[in-house]
Amino acid sequence: MSQAHEYAQQHHDRFVEQLQELVRIPSVSTLSQNKPDMAQAANWLAEDMKNIGFDRAEVMPTNGHPVVYGEWKGAGEEAPTVLVYGHYDVQPAEMADGWSHEPFDPHIEDGFLYGRGAMDNKGQLIAQLKAIESLIKTGGSPVNLKVIFEGEEETSSINLPVFVQEHIDMLSADVCVISDTGMREVDQPQMCYSLRGLTYMELHVTGPSHDLHSGSGHTIHNPAQALAEIIAKLHDEDGRITVPGFYDDVAELDAKERALMNEDAPTEEYVIKTTGSPTTWGEPNFTPAERMGARPTLEVNGMVSGFYGEGSKTVIPAKAMAKLSARLVANQKAQRAFEQIRDYIAEITPPSVRSELKLLSKGEPAYTAPDTPSMQAAVRAYEQGWGKAPTFNRGGGSIPIVADFQQMLNVPVVLLGFGVGDGVHGPNERFLLEAFKRGVDTAIYFYEEVGKGL
Amino acid sequence: MSQAHEYAQQHHDRFVEQLQELVRIPSVSTLSQNKPDMAQAANWLAEDMKNIGFDRAEVMPTNGHPVVYGEWKGAGEEAPTVLVYGHYDVQPAEMADGWSHEPFDPHIEDGFLYGRGAMDNKGQLIAQLKAIESLIKTGGSPVNLKVIFEGEEETSSINLPVFVQEHIDMLSADVCVISDTGMREVDQPQMCYSLRGLTYMELHVTGPSHDLHSGSGHTIHNPAQALAEIIAKLHDEDGRITVPGFYDDVAELDAKERALMNEDAPTEEYVIKTTGSPTTWGEPNFTPAERMGARPTLEVNGMVSGFYGEGSKTVIPAKAMAKLSARLVANQKAQRAFEQIRDYIAEITPPSVRSELKLLSKGEPAYTAPDTPSMQAAVRAYEQGWGKAPTFNRGGGSIPIVADFQQMLNVPVVLLGFGVGDGVHGPNERFLLEAFKRGVDTAIYFYEEVGKGL
Secondary structure, eight states: OOHHHHHHHHTHHHHHHHHHHHHTSOOBTTOGGGHHHHHHHHHHHHHHHHHHTOSEEEEEOOSSSOEEEEEEOTTOTTSOEEEEEEEOOBOOOOGGGTOSSOTTSOEEETTEEESTTTTTTHHHHHHHHHHHHHHHTTTOOSSEEEEEEESOGGGTTSSHHHHHHHTHHHHOOSEEEEOOOBOSSTTSOEEEEEEOEEEEEEEEEEOSSSOEEGGGTTSSOOHHHHHHHHHHTTBOTTSOBOSTTTTTTOOOOOHHHHHHHHHTOOOHHHHHHHHOOSSOOSOTTSOHHHHHHTSOOOEEEEEEEEOOSSSOOOEEOSEEEEEEEEEEOTTOOHHHHHHHHHHHHHHHSOTTSEEEEEEEEEEOOEEOOTTSHHHHHHHHHHHHHTSSOOEEEEOSSOOTHHHHHHHHHOOOEEEOOOBOEEOTTSSSOEEEHHHHHHHHHHHHHHHHHHHTOO | OOHHHHHHHHTHHHHHHHHHHHHTSOOBTTOGGGHHHHHHHHHHHHHHHHHHTOSEEEEEOOSSSOEEEEEEOTTOTTSOEEEEEEEOOBOOOOGGGTOSSOTTSOEEETTEEESTTTTTTHHHHHHHHHHHHHHHTTTOOSSEEEEEEESOGGGTTSSHHHHHHHTHHHHOOSEEEEOOOBOSSTTSOEEEEEEOEEEEEEEEEEOSSSOEEGGGTTSSOOHHHHHHHHHHTTBOTTSOBOSTTTTTTOOOOOHHHHHHHHHTOOOHHHHHHHHOOSSOOSOTTSOHHHHHHTSOOOEEEEEEEEOOSSSOOOEEOSEEEEEEEEEEOTTOOHHHHHHHHHHHHHHHSOTTSEEEEEEEEEEOOEEOOTTSHHHHHHHHHHHHHTSSOOEEEEOSSOOTHHHHHHHHTOOOEEEOOOBOEEOTTSSSOEEEHHHHHHHHHHHHHHHHHHHTOO
16 A cells, blocks of 8 residues: 555545535535635635645636646656546536535435435545545655636536637646546446437527416417427337437447447436436437437426415416526537427427527547546556456447547546545435545545556 | 595695505505505505495404405485495505506606506505595495495405404495406596406415436426416417316307497507517407406416526426416306316426425306496486496406305496506506596496485
């Protein structure tokens, strides 16, 4: 065991306390009311980088929430450079969503840390930062380090691509590592080699110029009903998306990859057990893993219209709105997917109402081959730090910046995920502290493996 | 002009001030937070009845909001007795709904009084009360008067039928009059002789036990999407309700009644102009007046699911809810209509989600023939008080207690409506003060006409 691993072991409790400190800051990027909290979280991270001994640590402005950037170049010019990415913003969370405890007052129970961001991404980001601390505080890291933590991942990293474009030299590296993925069980690490893109939209349907008394119903088209009718036409009975051309660019799965991604994949029974849904649902010719990793989706994330409070109000709402998003896979393009959906909705909107589809954000799908040298360094890091070699899987989620890093910085992106827990984006988010601990160790091993050369 | 009419003219400004006073009390019956305001409004009315000189004036409890009851028996045992009904509760109203001014801070502009309840029903109720005041204060009324003002009309008068049943003797009368209907233009009064019933429901759709990250989409059925799919199946392409058997009990319109109700009815153009909808909508073989007055409806009053705030949240909601209500016509029964809708929704709910339809409230449709003597007394009252004989129409709305009064008290119910304005149940509700003035006069004439014998 190297000195860095000993250091990590000795300081584990303080690492967890620091993670709790960061979770307590409600850095919800999508709500303007939380802007001061976003700044506070960014400052907290820059301050910690300075305490760790980074050569450079600063909060850098963007057109949205700031980026926290840090550098340590003590490994020398001959050593490889690793770019570490994480995000300090989180999804909204309120008790009313079904939390058992205050989402921004973290607590530990049964070995889990509960709180919004405990896993996504504050827990994994702190694991990375504390791995770096363990190396720097015990003689230094075998690789040069560049760390970029952004504050807009949960709003699709709207400003980060511009920031990266403007700082290509500053961010240049040999490999990029991101810890923002996970595994089902702590005993079997999984490496995600594919992520989905995302197109996030708002669908507005309007009819009358003002809310009407429902006594005048059936003389005009109810916009809430019309919205429901439009949404109902987005999928066929089998769960296939009906938008014309939507599957045209979807890469076909070959037999070899189907075998690889289904080897250690959630079964239909596992999906029912973990979600609580009465049955599974979706395209019948694909397994759940394939539907999540290799097929696009189109989902309703939210919906609102008219009166939905306590009691009754006999109103015909003037308008109705739904939040829609599509997860995209290689080789779909986010803008094209949006346009296909927009055109189809325009086509199926009846003349009795008006509809408008607004694009809120988008991100491209990404893919890194499992035999890439830095991916293999990660495999060895898991073997030593986690105790077992990872299996490979395609992720259902999106980290839009992965595709951007690959293209703009021309580096392989390794998803070194430590996530064990649940509740990400929902209530009662939690992160297994044993996974946090193994994550710190695995990250240290990853830097050591990359230090041996790629 | 009788002394009563002179009195009404002299005191008009004070009558309007009193109406504003009552509008200022936010007596929203459906929200528990407004319970103290409900009590305040009831007390205000009982106090005014005492000042007017009623023999009896009291706030009487029910299982919900109280009833205000008043009596004046000065016309003697030989004179007819009129039961006057109104409601002091109002629909919810918030600036966010699109009001230009605070809904509970009434103001006068261009001859209209603006405010929640200005027309429905505080304006018309005060017109009745001030007609009675004008008679009592100038020598007395030619008819005995019983006045009942309830506080739960906007929540479907849940407790009033029990109250009426328990006070049959107290409420016995020769005719019941209700001022809670309206007309399109002040120059042409309209008498409503038919009202629709109502079945108000909540449809809950649930899927996963908790909100999910949308990265796992298309493995389970999204409850918001499933709710939309169920709602979309409630009507066919022509706007006809698809619930099996729903039209079985609907009374057919004969040619004579179709002619009567379409004589002075809103055209398709009028509907488009007043609602702002791009087109009309509904069963193609019926005019707007027929669709509103003689055909049932099934409407979405509100809908909510998942995330609908600012920005984006990539969540699959665990549940979705819609408020649904059906307007019913003779000879439909509210309970049977609910059961038909409930059974159909159970049938079309896919096994991939769970659904539940809850009945919140119900009321039966009602009908009074235009040639009833008390209806003809009303025609003469309009001729004198309003300046023109009314046309007859069927109402699209519901006053559930009308059917209850007819059945339990065995009296004809005359809908002596004074409503000229708009925004009822929506934003910027307003009542033309000229209609308020004519309403007071017309009500006085009605009592005088009834006093001559039915």
